[in-house]
Structures are given as structure tokens and as C-alpha cells.
Amino acid sequence: MKNLYQTVMNDAHGAAYLPQMILRDALIPELLGEDKGAIGYWAGKSLARRFPIGNPTDAAIFFEQVGFGTLTLNKQTAQMTQWQLSGDPVRLRLKTIGDADFTLEAGFLAEMMAQQLGVVTEAELVETGRKLKDHAVTFAVYTDPEDVIPEYDAPEPLKLVKPAEATDEPEK
Numbered sequence: 001m002k003n004l005y006q007t008v009m010n011d012a013h014g015a016a017y018l019p020q021m022i023l024r025d026a027l028i029p030e031l032l033g034e035d036k037g038a039i040g041y042w043a044g045k046s047l048a049r050r051f052p053i054g055n056p057t058d059a060a061i062f063f064e065q066v067g068f069g070t071l072t073l074n075k076q077t078a079q080m081t082q083w084q085l086s087g088d089p090v091r092l093r094l095k096t097i098g099d100a101d102f103t104l105e106a107g108f109l110a111e112m113m114a115q116q117l118g119v120v121t122e123a124e125l126v127e128t129g130r131k132l133k134d135h136a137v138t139f140a141v142y143t144d145p146e147d148v149i150p151e152y153d154a155p156e157p158l159k160l161v162k163p164a165e166a167t168d169e170p171e172k
Helices: 004-009 015-050 056-065 088-096 103-117
Strands: 070-076 080-086 119-126 136-148
Touching: 004 015, 004 088, 015 088, 015 103, 056 070, 056 103, 080 088, 080 103, 088 136, 103 119, 103 136
Parallel strands: none
Antiparallel strands: 070 080, 080 136, 119 136
8 A cells, every 4th residue: 555644635635535534544454454345245235224325326426425436327238237437436445455445436336326216236347548547447337127125115215415405604
């Protein structure tokens, strides 16, 4: 790992992401060791169950709000949905961490789509084109329309506070 602190703090947009990166890319891998990828994927699925997202637009807003980056829906078929994640947090993690792990986001996307579609899903990181490899990652979420989740009951989607709705006044 390159010097995380120096790289992040010397980046014009890095300071805001330092706390997340210290926890995610320095502490958690040390605590979890070789299991970090599997546990990260499971944790992403767990987060998606706690924060159910109802549609791709809300997914993009939520990913930005929690500091994962800019999420874009690239393409969707009956059996596969491709997402791209980019932005400063992704660029910094790819720059700082040689083997940056995005299993948390993959797990989140898999569970989010399972909730939306009511079918079993799995997500994986796929090869990103040469032009994007330093500042974006791509996920493929695979669905099987025939593999319906038994007795599935879709969760109530999280009511997002959208950027234009945010105010300085506290809730009553």
C-alpha cells in the first residue's frame, strides 16, 4: 500500500475521504485478513437490507451520499445489469491501494437488485476498459428471472433526502 495519508491529503478532493479510507483500506483489511472480500460482500448485502433502495436513480443518489462514488447504470438485460462506479473516492482508492476491494459495493448492488426484482442475484467486478481503469470500476449483477425468492416480500424503499431537499433546519 502506498502512503495512504500522504496520497489522500495531497489530492485536491482527498481530505473528505480520509476517514473512510483509513477505516476501509487500512484497519478493516488488517482485522479481517484474507476474509475481507467475502465479508465485504456480505456486509454490502446487509447494508442494502438496512437501506433498501427502490430504483437506479435513488441508487446513484445513495452511493454519492455515503461516499461510495458516482454510480451509473450502463446497461440492463433480463439476466444482467452493468453498473459503473467512478468519482473521487474510487479514483483515490485505485490510486492509493494496489488491490482496492469493491466487494462492499458489489454486495450492496446484488442485494438491492434482489429486493427490486424478487429474484436471486449475484454481482462481480468485471474488467474495466483501459481508459477507465485508473478512475472507475464496473460491476455486473446477474439475475435469474426463473430463480424467484420464495415467499418474497419487497421491502419499503428508503425515502431518500435528495440534495435539493436538504435544509439547514433540524427535523421536528
